[in-house]
Amino acid sequence: MLGKKEIATAVGALACAIGIGFIMQSADSGGDGYDQQAAxxxxxxxxxxxxxxxxxxxxxxxxxxxxxxxxxxxxxxxxxxxxxAPTSVLEEPTVPEVVEQSQxxxxxxxxxxxxxxxxxxxxxxxxxxxxxxxxxxxxxxxxxxxxxxxxxxxxxxxxxxxxxxxxxxxxxxxxxxxxxxxxxxxELADFDRAVLQWKGNTGFQIHAREFGADYGSEGHLWTNAPGDVAAAVAGSGGVLTRHGDMSAAEPLIAEVYSFPKAYNARSGNIALSVETEVTQANCGLEIEAQSLEMQADGSIKTQNLTLPVPDCDAAGSFLVLNNLLQDLKVAGG
Structure with a gap:
């Protein structure tokens, strides 16, 4: 994600539950990606x-x-x-000199x-x-x-x-x-938590930049640098976890960012963004995702995203959505 270069281009209309600004940027790395769930x-x-x-x-x-x-x-x-589970019936073996068969x-x-x-x-x-x-x-x-x-x-x-x-x-x-x-x-009240979920290999990923961290530096968590559960337990940083079997056909995937607000000693902001790489698998398509964010009262804030991906000549670029997930404000203990 280092050395991103802005591309001034029109990407198309973005349909979302809220207004979302996005930037097209080129990069050397990508992620995985939610559409409608099949019956x-x-x-x-x-x-x-x-x-x-x-x-x-x-x-x-x-x-x-x-x-x-x-x-x-x-x-x-x-x-x-x-x-x-339903019982299964094995083949009925033939018993010599016995008319009846058993199973x-x-x-x-x-x-x-x-x-x-x-x-x-x-x-x-x-x-x-x-x-x-x-x-x-x-x-x-x-x-x-x-x-x-x-x-x-x-x-x-x-x-x-x-x-x-x-x-x-x-x-x-x-x-x-x-x-x-x-x-x-x-322990749930001790953590801030945000979820992004999608279907298939659409390229979606969460990026968390803790306390002003730059892309690629310590404190920048994403698919290729997810952090560690031990750090979250100790209060020294967040952790990003991905759930779902990507090898399955049309898998449903969820990515979760967790930060230990009760154990953290630092104060500041954690910038959360959603990004998707333009790949041969998603270029020219309309892809969908959903965000879930835990609120202070225990409720879940939900937002749906429909994103038209540019044509395949933009492969290798990233769409960056800065407003789908709310930044976290952390007051150190």
Missing amino acids: ADAPVLQGATAGNAMLDLEEITLTSAEFEGGIDLPSPDTEVTKVL AVTPACEIVATARPVAAAMVNLELEASCLPNERVTVHHNGMIFTETTSAEGSVSLRVPALAKEAVFILAFSNGEGAVAQTVVE
Whole structure:
């Protein structure tokens, strides 16, 4: 990102929930990129397994990204019950000199999700679904949404930034199966947190420049320099985390910037911007993203972005959006 050079050119109309100024700049590095979610990524959740029953899960309303045309989401009215995967029937072996045939049925496979709070207001999220190996699973949490893929054993292990003190996670498979996990994150009030989410390889990325840091210097956090969770725990800096399996088909991706406002000793501003590189994968297209920002009262501020990308002759340049995410004002402790 060093040595950026401004390009004076008309990029086209930018549709967003707020007015956004943008600059076209050329650069040597890029990132990854959210469009409308396909219906296949948002199955109706037929049931779920709750770990420690602390919340009334029937009152959950999923507030995931809603772009033009809308997005189908798991039903919030479904009763939270234990989920059993369908049993599978093996071939019926022929028994010599016996007219009747027998069939072996595998035991039902239970899908279980658990959540546990860890340092930096994060949550360790575990999913066990041995009957669903190598399957796409969509994670929903307080408006944030991203897709992962289960292992060959049908498991997923994630560390996810919490967006609510009473944190509920819904994990949904495309066949309608799913599970729910929940926990309490006491440390959440100690952190500022901003999310950008999108679909596919659209080139979106968050840039955080802490306390006047220049591009490429210490204190500039982005995809290629995400910072460290240990620094966030110690209060010496923020951390950028990316969630979602980019190797999956049309993945849903979420990038989260977290800053430890309660542990930080410095005062000043953190400049937050959203950038996207013009690449052969997105040039000439209209791409979409959504931002989620935690407010002081615990609510989530949401903004939708529709961005027309210049033609492919501008490949290698960056679009810089300075007003989609609000800069953070930090008062040192």
